[in-house]
Amino acid sequence: MGEFSGKVAVVTAAAGVGIGQATARSLAKEGANVVVSDAHAKRTAQVANEIINEYGVKTLGIQCDVRVPAQVESMVNQTLREWGRIDILVNNAGIDKPSPVWEMDDESWNLIIDTNLKGVFNCCRAVIPTMMKQKYGKIVNMSSVLAWLGGKEEGVAYVTAKAGIQGLTRAVARQVGKFNINVNAVAPGLAHNPFLDKLQPPEYFQKIRSQEILGRDGTPQDMANAILFLCSEKAGFITGSCLCISGGWFMY
Numbered sequence: 001m002g003e004f005s006g007k008v009a010v011v012t013a014a015a016g017v018g019i020g021q022a023t024a025r026s027l028a029k030e031g032a033n034v035v036v037s038d039a040h041a042k043r044t045a046q047v048a049n050e051i052i053n054e055y056g057v058k059t060l061g062i063q064c065d066v067r068v069p070a071q072v073e074s075m076v077n078q079t080l081r082e083w084g085r086i087d088i089l090v091n092n093a094g095i096d097k098p099s100p101v102w103e104m105d106d107e108s109w110n111l112i113i114d115t116n117l118k119g120v121f122n123c124c125r126a127v128i129p130t131m132m133k134q135k136y137g138k139i140v141n142m143s144s145v146l147a148w149l150g151g152k153e154e155g156v157a158y159v160t161a162k163a164g165i166q167g168l169t170r171a172v173a174r175q176v177g178k179f180n181i182n183v184n185a186v187a188p189g190l191a192h193n194p195f196l197d198k199l200q201p202p203e204y205f206q207k208i209r210s211q212e213i214l215g216r217d218g219t220p221q222d223m224a225n226a227i228l229f230l231c232s233e234k235a236g237f238i239t240g241s242c243l244c245i246s247g248g249w250f251m252y
């Protein structure tokens with residue numbers, strides 16, 4: 001019996017090599033039945049199968065692009081048909097396409113805002129009516145320390161979206177608190193994974209590392225641990241908050 005035995009958890013963007021998969025695995029390890037949701041169909045099925053085999057929980061792999069409301073609704077309906085409830089929603093999906101503001105085209109802006117910010121709205125809107133009926137729910141949204149720091153190499157749309165997520169988190173938390181639904185955000189610093197090495201040069205990570213006062217890079221598991229805390233009963237009196245997880249890179 002784990003801490004989340006019997007709970008149903010939906011994790012978006014859970015089929016990559018980063019925070020989403022680490023969170024889905026950690027929830028499964030603690031007994032939750034997990035929806036591995038991701039835009040990438042093949043990896044979604046793979047990760048869902050691995051989790052079933054490794055942790056023996058029930059798992060659904062559902063392809064879902066969080067930008068598309070119809071796909072989000074379909075993912076929620078499929079989950080409800082299978083398991084009848086959704087206790088936990090981790091809105092992890094996010095991408096960046098760095099560019100200075102004067103060079104950013106409309107297409108890039110829309111892609112980043114739609115994935116990072118509208119995706120969170122789409123998933124909250126689709127899941128919250130079920131949580132209201134249950135009078136129970138835990139939602140964790142994915143922000144970033146860059147919402148406070150402003151970023152530099154990172155794009156303006158990304159920073160804007162991650163700051164917007166903090167506002168959305170507070171607004172939604174206010175609306176649903178009376179239904180026993182906790183809504184919080186996490187703001188990771190660096191959660192190093194092999195995919196990021198393809199996007200940024202080593203100097204990018206060295207610069208961040210020099211500012212992480214704990215003297216090491218953050219990992220996807222560091223972030224998953226904090227997300228699980230916010231999904232747990234130990235965090236029952238926390239709502240509308242944003243937990244900074246950056247090894248001291250940024251202190252908030």
Ligand SMILES: NC(=O)c1ccc[n+]([C@@H]2O[C@H](COP(=O)([O-])OP(=O)(O)OC[C@H]3O[C@@H](n4cnc5c(N)ncnc54)[C@H](O)[C@@H]3O)[C@@H](O)[C@H]2O)c1
Nearest residue numbers: 013015016017018019020039065066092093094188190191
């Ligand atoms: N990695 C970091 O250092 C870091 C730092 C701060 C914040 N974050 C945020 O944490 C979240 C996870 O990032 P990560 O780097 O750990 O990667 P991750 O592995 O958790 O996510 C990557 C996955 O996202 C999926 N995805 C992309 N667009 C999608 C969409 N529209 N719908 C559904 N799935 C989609 C991809 O298919 C991929 O499998 C993001 O929101 C990111 O902005 C990451």
